[in-house]
Structures are given as structure tokens and as C-alpha cells.
Amino acid sequence: MTRHLPPDMDQDRLDRALAELRSALGAKWVLSDESELVHYQDPCPIYEADHFSPSAAVLPGSVEDVQATVRIATEHGLPLSPISTGKNLGFGGAAPRLPGAVVVDLKRMNRILEVDEKFGYALVEPGVSYFELYDHLRARGSKLMLDVPDLGWGGIIGNTLERGVGYTPYGDHLSIQCGMEVVLADGDVVRTGMGALPGSNTWQLFKYGYGPQFDPMFTQSNYGIVTKLGIWLMPEPAGCQAYMITLPREEDLGAVVDAVRPLRLNGTIPNVPTLRSLLLDAAAVGPRSRFFTGAGPVPDSVARRIADEHGIGQWNFYGALYGPPAVRAATWEVIRDAFAGIPGAGFHFEGEHPSPVLAARAKIMAGQPNLDTYKILQWHDNGGHIDFAPVSPATAEDAMRQYEMARDRCREAGKDYMGNFIVGRREMHHICMLMFDTADPADRVATLDLCRTLIREAAELGYGEYRVHPALMDEIAATFSFNDNALLRLSEKIKDALDPAGVLAPGKQGIWPRRLRGRNL
């Protein structure tokens, strides 16, 4: 493993900074052994495994520790890279954007500070995972439902700050966030919203507070380290029943999107459904080699055979009905009617179809965290993925255009299209999982090139991405270029004001501090 030094810093200076950190936090909470640092590498490396490696890691145990860490870092110009639990698969894992930055691993700060049953909220620290909060709720017999992402091991704060999504009616994670505590680069501790009022009794009840609302500015950014965060929890519905609708033809994608849009917009489908491509669902059944051992993309004829054998469609739509049986039945009528115009559509409730994906989605849409989705990495040996994640208007035309573009570019690169449309109220997150063999350098290069091509082509069509791997953060930022990059200029002004020494997550989302700007790091 290559040990990266932070830019403009020699080993001696790094050692002095680490010594101060050890003295402030306790020696055992500052890691610099290779054996320990490998855990902070991207589990799906798109370059050499150690490309985005940190020079060290610190594990603060308290807000005071975080304050001490940023103060020492600011004094020494030591770049930091805060993580909550450090999952974030497909988007870099725990790895810092800036090679050599010191990971601030917040996993020791893992208290569930409050769960309020009456109002439906929790206040948590960064180390709390979805699994942990779920278990906590169950242990206390809570009647609140937690919205969970695809993989339950993620941290609630990390996921929310990356603007992750879940699949119940509370699936837009930033929209259910209420109140933050943030440590700024100078060590100042800010509570946002109503939390700024001493003794406040509405910190987790009312998002906006008084004056500018800053919380969303601390998401996908490098302006502070969030040490507490409130999330809303939904009252447990009277029932939850997942369903799967299989669609036999590629071109059904368009019809589904047009059928679903009005149902999402008017709330008939209250949660965040997903629309998954055939091979993505096949990957939950077995590795690619089980279906096809040739080179290049899985041929259409093989795809059809997989569909037939496993009773799944070229596209598969997963949603859930919520409420008492009568409400679910009435809602199901409306949904079936909406899909009725698609010949060959197959309708299946959970438990009535062997698909492991349906079983996994049923758990997720009922707010039960799990790791089932992780299985799709079996597709390749040494399976990794990097995600191309454009936002699409929820129309047939846009969905088909994005799909065909991604499918064709994937095939030209010898790859399978494995896509997933996450259907919001007016738009969809189109997650194209670019699967690759992490041990094959040529595959890594080809996959990154493919992702670059897709980003460029999408931007030309007016599509932008909602999230990206560190390897491509600058590229995406460059596509948000209106008025000669005015948005990035604004981001940089605020960066320089809040973090003049440029120590917090340099380069994250393309935002570099002044001292490192334009250096291609």
C-alpha cells in the first residue's frame, strides 16, 4: 500500500500533527498502521486499491474530540475526511477524496440520544447505523417505522448527508431531516434551526428555525462535521404489503414511467418504488457465469431465457401498499388499472413469487434493514461497481433516452446494463451500476472511461447526476456550469469563509479550498 502524504506536507510535519492529535484524543484513537488504514480504502477500487488512501485516521469519541481534531488540523493545514460509518458503496466507501487526507472516523460517537414516540423522531450521533436504530426501536416496542436505504449497515448521518434515499413514504432522507449540530473548521459548535434556542423543545419538530436555514448546505459538502442529526420517523401503518410487477419488454420502461408518474404525484403510490432491469435482478440470483460464460455483454437471447426461467421481466417494478386491508385493496385496484395497458404485465404480491429481489424489497419497503442487495456484487469475480446516477424527468421519453444511452454505451464497452430507476414524485434517480472486476486493471480503466462518457453524454442532453464516486467529483461539478460555473464559485466562497485553512474534505463534490484549487489532486 502506498502511503500518501497530504499535499504540501512532509512526513515530519504530518508526524507532528498526529502527535498532537494523539495527545488530544488518546494514542489509541489515532491510527497510522497500514493494517488499520486499509479499512478506509474504497471496497470497489476504480484505480489501484490504495489510490484514495488516507495518511492516518482519527476516531474522536465526543464533540470535544471533534473540536480538538479540527483545531489541530487547521493549525497544521492537515486535510481531514469525515465519515460516519463509511459505507457508501459505489460512491467510494470510506475513502477520502483527497489522497493522504486523515479520515475522521466517527463510529465511536454512536449514541441514540433520543427517540420520541409521540412526535415520531430520533436524534442520533454519526456512528449510529440503520441496523442499530432499527434494533433500538424494536427493543423498546416502538410503533415508529424507520426508513432504510438498500443496505442497512450505513450510517444515518452519512446517508442523509450524501442525500441518500430509502423506499417507504419517508424515502427522501434530506426531507425528513430536522435539526443538526455541526462542528465548523474553527471548532465552533453550531446547532441549527430551533436547536439554537437554549432549552428548545422543538429542535426535532420544526426544521427551519429563524433566519437562513443552513442544514441542506451541510449535505454533499465540506463545510462542517455533523455531530448530531434529527430524523423523522413515520407512524407504523396498519399494514404493509410489497408487490412486484413484471414487464416483458424493454420498451415497457416508457409505459411504466408514464403510468406511475400521476400515481406518485397524487400520492396513490405513497412510497419510493423502484424499477429494475432484468440483469440487475438476475444478479440477485447468481453470478453472471451461471447464466453466460462468454465475453461481452449478456446477449438478448440469454436475457430472454433468464427472464423465462425465473419468471421476471425485462423490467420489474417494486412498490408497496400501506394501510388497513380495505385501503390496500382499493389502492391496488388503481395501480392495476394503471398498468393494465401494458400487455403481459405480471402482478405478484410478496410471498407469491420466488424472486429474492421481491423478498428484499418487501423488507426494505417495510422499513426492515438488511444486506440482501449486497449479493448483486457476485455478478463478477472480485465484484465491484461504480454508479452512474443521472436524474431523469419522470417521462417515458426521458427514461427511454437515458436507458438506451446507458445500455448502448455499456454494450459498446462490453458490459451489461444493470439499471435501477428510483421513482421520486417528479423525477427519478436512474442508478446505473457499472459492474467490474476490481482485480482487473484493464476493466477498471474501461469502466471509469465508460462512466466519464456517460456523464458527458448525459450533460449534453440536459441530465445531471445526483451523487458520484470521488474519482469523478470534479467532472460532475464541471457539468453544473451555468454562468461560467457560478454555483461552484458560490460554493468556493462559502468554503473559504468557513474553512480558510482548507482542511475539511478538500475536493468533495468538486469543492476545493483556495490553497488547493486548480491543482488536479
Added chain:
Amino acid sequence: MTRHLPPDMDQDRLDRALAELRSALGAKWVLSDESELVHYQDPCPIYEADHFSPSAAVLPGSVEDVQATVRIATEHGLPLSPISTGKNLGFGGAAPRLPGAVVVDLKRMNRILEVDEKFGYALVEPGVSYFELYDHLRARGSKLMLDVPDLGWGGIIGNTLERGVGYTPYGDHLSIQCGMEVVLADGDVVRTGMGALPGSNTWQLFKYGYGPQFDPMFTQSNYGIVTKLGIWLMPEPAGCQAYMITLPREEDLGAVVDAVRPLRLNGTIPNVPTLRSLLLDAAAVGPRSRFFTGAGPVPDSVARRIADEHGIGQWNFYGALYGPPAVRAATWEVIRDAFAGIPGAGFHFEGEHPSPVLAARAKIMAGQPNLDTYKILQWHDNGGHIDFAPVSPATAEDAMRQYEMARDRCREAGKDYMGNFIVGRREMHHICMLMFDTADPADRVATLDLCRTLIREAAELGYGEYRVHPALMDEIAATFSFNDNALLRLSEKIKDALDPAGVLAPGKQGIWPRRLRGRNL
């Protein structure tokens, strides 16, 4: 009318700045005649009528004009105070926080740039009022419902930026905002979210974009001038039926709040209902003198007589049922059941009770803008109001505590309690309208003192306000004092970074630019 000069600026320097503005925008779009400037005074003056007067007003007709205005202002250190349509009754109207600031009146920029029927959104300029967008929607036969505030003359951008509320299911106006264009103090034009991607087709579909989300930071702030804003529009429901539930006793307030909270939380009541006190509803019927001509607060015996004569309660709850008749009927059952434990509760649908308030709420909850609510100003001669607006947890205990505090302080000050709880999902905006005679200096002083007392007492109990009149912006900011005013420090850092000359709305929400900080202006 006293003409205020901006701080640190003599008449000569002001004249030079105005001359440059005239040359850039056209002479007729820079107003400095008293006869024209009186329109920018607070219509409910709590000091002398001219206290918060501007030194001039400019009326830009385009984004370029706004850019020219901020550039000239920055060059001259000329403070500006942008308004959209400049309503904001009870919170200062069009008046600048800083006496002598130049009002930037954006009413000429009044284009409805886009209405999208399929996705349910509009993109508007600052001069567009709720009336105008409503009329536009009706004229094109739109099937979209606009969420409107109490008074339909307000500007959509102004209301959203002040974090105003409406009363349909889209009543949280910041939550339905999607995409902004903002002119910064240096004249830079930023588009937020997906709007930063040239040719973007999702600017009004996906709020967050890529990187930090800044939009909420531009609300209740002085960081930029918003020149375009997207809002979501709800698909017209199959039906809308308003109802009124009258509650006979003061102490029923608590029972109502506890009954309603779970119904708001689980969506049974999908819109933003209101819970209004007896005298507030009486004010819609006639002036105070119609009911009571004595001094001091209306006595309880008179209040009871008003209730009996007009068939209204000590509290009156206004909500609406949405959807087809069967859904409305089923929902109504649940709501009636929830109120069943309150003896004497009276249930009335729109059209079945003579209350003018029910008629007005029915329009508002169906998304029809009107000015009916304006009538309550008839309560006093020269009727004005200043609003004490604390956020309350949605519990019986908190509602009663806030009510009793406000009622008692009002009575001690010889005033009537006229309150309105706007019921969000987890909290309530408790709007206490402190009515006063704008022509009576002693009443003005007493009313402002009362508001100050209430703010202080509320803060001691952990309650903070969501919005306030310019006269009290610093006082409220001071109550959000966690960690020695860390939030204000953050606000000020960003202020200084984005507006180093300190020209945009100095003092708004207590945020002063460096050069004016601590000067008690």
C-alpha cells in the same frame, strides 16, 4: 415624513448613487419623491409611520437591472432592501429593516415563466402574486391547485422566502420550493440545484442538485436577491370540502391539539388546519365596538355572548377533506371520532354555518386566493397588528402553556388575545395577532412592549419564533443564542463572505454586515 439617509452616507453621496442607478435603470425606475416612498412604509407602523422608511426605491425590470443595482450599491456602500410584492402584513410590509435603505421593488419582474401541467410546477419571477398565478392557471384550464396564504395579494417569491405557509396539503411553502435563480451582492447570477446544469430538464423537478443545497439559506436571509423561483403545484383533488369544528371551552384547546396531532402525523388530515380563538373569529364579523365598547380586554361574559350569538366556539378548528366523496366520508368518520371526546364540539361543513371565517377558510383550503382575512383589522380604529409567532410542540400541554401566557400578558396589557394555531405535522405556528390602533402612540408603545415581553417569556420556556417584525428582529436573533450565539456567528461569516460591502438588507433577521454590526441601527 422624515427622510432617512443610509448610515455613513450624506445626501450628496446618496444622490450620486441614485444618479448612477437612474442612468443604469432609467430615471423613472428610481423613486425618491416622498409621495412615492410612503407606499413602502409599514402599513401597521409600530413606531412613527416613517420610522422604517427608505431613502429611495428602485424598480429593476430585469435580471440585468438587478445586477446593475447591486453593483452600483456595492460600489457606493448603498444599503438595499429587496421586496417582491411587499405585502407581509404584521411583519413590516414593504418597509426596510434599516431606515434609509433603498427598497428594491421587484414588482415589474412579474412573468410567469413556465407552468408545467404534467409535472405540477410553476417557475415565476418576484412580482407574481398568488392572485396572478391563480388566474393564469384558471385561464389555461389547469388541473393544478395552487397553495395560497391567508391574503392572496402576496408575492409567491416573497412569501416563500419569508417561509410563509398555506393551508392545503402543500402548505409548507419552503418544502414545495424547487430551484432558484439568485443575484449575489457582486452581481453574479447563480442558479441552484439542477438549474446549474446548462440545458437542464429537471430544475423544477429535483430540489437538491449536486453539492451543497443552498436554496434554504436564501430564505429569511440577506444573502442574495432571488429573481426566479420554482414551486410545486398539487394535482387538483377529486373534491375539497371544508369543515369547522367549534369547541365550547377555553381548555378544549389542549384536547383538540392532542386529538389532531396523530391525525396530522399519519396523514388523515393531509392539509394545514387552523385553530382560531373566539375573538379572532369575531373580528371577521365586526369591529370590537360592535361587541364591547368598554376599556380593557373584552370580558369573558361578553365573549360567551358573542359565542352564543354567532354559534362559534372559544376555539374553532378549520380543516378540509380532499378526494372523492367516499374517501372524504371515511376520513370524516375518523376525524369526528377523534373529536368525540370533547363535550359540546360542533361539526359543520362549509355552507352549513354562517361564519364568514368558514367561508374564507373554505376558499383558502381549496387553493382560491382572496382577501377576506384582511377584515379582521376592523377590530380597532386605524387597525394594525404585529404578530408574536412562537413555534409550539403539538401537545396539549404546550398549546395551553403558550395560550395562557399570551392571554394573560395580553390582558395585563389591556388587550384581547386573538390567536391562531397553524397546525403542522409535528409543531404549530402559534400566531398571536397583537391588534393596536396605529394612530395611538401610547398603544403602539404598549403593544411593542407586550411583544417584547412575550418573546422573552417564551424563550425562557424554550419556545422560539418563526418570523418577526423588523422592530424585533435583533431581539429574536438574540434568543437563538446556543453556544454564545454560534448560529448568528455562522450567519455573519457567510454574510461577510457573500456581501463584503454589506449592502443587502442589512439587519434582516438580526444579521448585520461587519461594517454595521453592534451599532443599534
